[in-house]
Amino acid sequence: MxxxxxxxxxxxxxxxxxxxxxxxxxxxxxxxxxxxxxxxAWPQVNGFWPRFVxxxxxxxxxxxxxxxDVLASTCLAGGVRAIxxxxxxxxxxxxxxxxxxxxxxWLLMNMGLIFNQQASQVLHHEDWLGACLQFAPTAVSLVHxxxxxxxxxxxxxxxxxxxxxxxxxxxxxSMLVFLFMYxxxxxxxxxxVLMALALLTFVLKSFYWYFFVGVLFALYRREGLWERLRNLxxxxxxxxxxxxxxxxxxxxxxxxxxxxxxxxxxxxxxxxSAFYAAPYFVAFFSxxxxxxxxxxxxxxxxxxxxxxxxxxxxxxxxxxxxxxSGRPGWFAIxxxxxxxxxxxxxxxxxxxxxxLTRLARLPxxxxxxxx
Numbered sequence: 001m002x003x004x005x006x007x008x009x010x011x012x013x014x015x016x017x018x019x020x021x022x023x024x025x026x027x028x029x030x031x032x033x034x035x036x037x038x039x040x041a042w043p044q045v046n047g048f049w050p051r052f053v054x055x056x057x058x059x060x061x062x063x064x065x066x067x068x069d070v071l072a073s074t075c076l077a078g079g080v081r082a083i084x085x086x087x088x089x090x091x092x093x094x095x096x097x098x099x100x101x102x103x104x105x106w107l108l109m110n111m112g113l114i115f116n117q118q119a120s121q122v123l124h125h126e127d128w129l130g131a132c133l134q135f136a137p138t139a140v141s142l143v144h145x146x147x148x149x150x151x152x153x154x155x156x157x158x159x160x161x162x163x164x165x166x167x168x169x170x171x172x173x174s175m176l177v178f179l180f181m182y183x184x185x186x187x188x189x190x191x192x193v194l195m196a197l198a199l200l201t202f203v204l205k206s207f208y209w210y211f212f213v214g215v216l217f218a219l220y221r222r223e224g225l226w227e228r229l230r231n232l233x234x235x236x237x238x239x240x241x242x243x244x245x246x247x248x249x250x251x252x253x254x255x256x257x258x259x260x261x262x263x264x265x266x267x268x269x270x271x272x273s274a275f276y277a278a279p280y281f282v283a284f285f286s287x288x289x290x291x292x293x294x295x296x297x298x299x300x301x302x303x304x305x306x307x308x309x310x311x312x313x314x315x316x317x318x319x320x321x322x323x324x325s326g327r328p329g330w331f332a333i334x335x336x337x338x339x340x341x342x343x344x345x346x347x348x349x350x351x352x353x354x355x356l357t358r359l360a361r362l363p364x365x366x367x368x369x370x371x
Contacts, residue, residue: 014073019285020275021066022293024059025300029341031056032163032304033312034334040125042327058250060166061210061268067170068177068214069221069272075181076222083181085363090174092362094167096355099146100348101302102160108310109137119313132162133309161305173211180215191219205261213269217276229277239278246270299345299352304337307344312337 031054035046075083108114120130135141135158145160151171156162180197184190194216201209220226229235246267253263275281284290293300315333319325322332 014070015291016275016282016285017066017070018294018297019287019290020272020294021063021297022290022295023285024062024066025297026293027054027059028056029300029304029338030054030334031059032308033337033341034331037125037129037308037312037334037337038123038330041123042330045330055250057264058267058271061265062272063166064169064173064207064210065214065217065268065272067173068211069217070214071174071177072181072215072218073221075178075184076218080182081367083178084367087175087178088363088366089359090178091171092359093356094171095146095150096359097298097302097348097352098150098161098164098167100351101299101306102142102146102150104303104306105133105160105309106137106139106142108306109133113310113314115313115317116309119316122316129308129313131157132159132305161302163301163305169207173208176208177211177215180212191216194219202262202265205265209265210268217269217272221276226276230279230282236278236280239274239281242270242274242277246274296342296345296349299348300341303344303348304341307337307341311340 035054036056039046071086074086078085105114114133116129116132117134120126120128123129137160141158142160145158149155149158150161150164151168154165154168156165159165180190180194183193187193194212198209198212198216201212217226249263250267253260256263275285312333315321315336319329319333322329322336324332
């Protein structure tokens with residue numbers, strides 16, 4: 001899962017994509033800081049309503065769909081040269097921010113500011129919070145993880161950030177999108193090929209299904225489908241009904257384990273299509289606050305693990321600091337963790353913008369600009 005925000009901005013009328021991605025990132029953050037962290041000690045925190053509104057796995061699916069859409073839209077707008085540039089930049093685009101976030105965890109470990117082991121015992125969540133960072137930090141292991149381990153054979157027990165299990169999927173999914181876009185103009189029936197790939201990966205329960213659906217959404221945008229749907233008087237009603245249907249399907253899928261995985265795989269694309277098709281959804285996800293969340297979304301995803309194992313865990317061990325105890329205290333810890341993560345993500349985003357400016361020069365060094 002990544003936030004290629006600059007690419008989104010280069011393609012007209014994609015501000016809503018930034019916004020959707022931003023709220024999805026916020027959903028993942030709150031899922032970890034308010035639900036996953038306290039779910040054993042406070043099972044009610046994962047009740048009926050929070051399950052869908054703050055649904056971490058569903059938000060990750062939305063991320064993948066949007067990634068396929070943004071990458072394909074940028075390729076369609078810029079042609080082969082745009083694809084060339086994105087291919088050579090993609091690894092560095094993902095790895096540089098990952099390196100910054102993992103370096104932060106490495107520093108915290110070396111400074112003795114990691115308290116997740118102790119906090120996991122208080123929260124009786126040793127198999128999640130307590131299972132992380134049970135190794136001695138070294139410069140060699142940090143470099144190996146950032147450059148290689150995060151993408152190949154990711155293991156949460158040796159990871160500097162176990163939430164980055166999505167990065168291998170993001171990198172491979174991106175390359176699949178680029179490969180398809182390279183062939184797109186030469187295929188007799190690109191949509192038929194794309195739908196076949198989507199169907200195959202869906203049957204195999206592969207995460208790459210989301211990327212192919214995202215590419216399909218990009219092709220539909222190029223043909224004006226989403227704009228035509230938004231012009232229909234009934235678009236808002238059907239979009240709202242789609243969101244409610246996703247909620248009902250998510251709840252119902254728990255009673256049919258044989259099909260729950262396939263049902264879950266449909267929810268992300270259905271939600272994104274509903275958001276694209278309704279004018280009020282597009283307006284909301286295009287507003288300034290939503291776009292700001294979109295800007296910091298990748299950084300927010302990267303840094304909140306460092307906050308959880310340091311500040312959040314320390315507050316679990318010292319609940320008197322916030323002046324509240326028990327379940328209200330846990331809620332206050334989640335709120336403090338979320339705010340700290342957003343502040344840290346904003347700082348990392350500023351650094352990320354500078355890195356992207358320099359990274360944009362890389363294709364010019366590699367390719368003949370006249371070609």
